[in-house]
Amino acid sequence: MRTIGNWLRKGWLVLAVAAVVIPLDQWTKTLVRQHIDKFSAIVPIPSLGEYFVFEHVENYGAAFGILQNQGGLFVIIAIIVIAVILFYVRHLPTDEWLVRGLLGLMLGGAVGNLIDRIQQGYVTDFVKVGIPGVYYWPNFNIADSAIVIGVIG
Known part of the structure; x- marks a missing residue:
């Protein structure tokens, strides 16, 4: 029990951040699946026009659509990443608040x-940003954004 208490003392911020990211991510994805047909798009902020669009896509691969139809591999990788984050938190010095917050973003995204x-x-x-007729960044979601912010932060 002492080990759990020690982990929670160091890991509460990681869990708190993840506890915000996960439901926000799932809620937005549910809204997209319910209200935007697959491969259809809406413009959520008219003043941004086609520069910022919500377009519903199903990604069977990884970032940029690589490694399509390798779902089992990504499940295993995600479980490993989650385990590593949870293990690593225990070994952080107590004053590493920023690192804990960033790990929470990565955990929530994973x-x-x-x-x-x-x-x-x-x-x-579903998030699609770019310059119409020139280039669009591959579609992404809240979880992807949390992971990227956690990694580069």
Whole structure:
């Protein structure tokens, strides 16, 4: 029991941040699946026009659509990443608040996309940004954003 108490003392911020990211990610993906047809798009902020669009896509691969139809591999990788984060938190010095917050973002993102892969067999992506007729960044979601912010932060 003492080990759990020690972990919680160091890990509460990681869990708190993840506890915000996961439901926000799942809620937005559910809204997209319910209200935007697959491969259809809406413009959520008219003043941004086609520069910022919500487009419903199903991603069976990883970032940029690589390694399509390798869902089992991504489930295993996500579980390993989650385990490593949870293990690493215990070894952080107590004053590493920023690192804990960033780890919480990564944990929340990993769990959010893992839930999709287990429940849907794919990850729902919907945020599309770019320059119309020139280039669009590959679609992404809240979990992806949390992971990227956690990694580069």
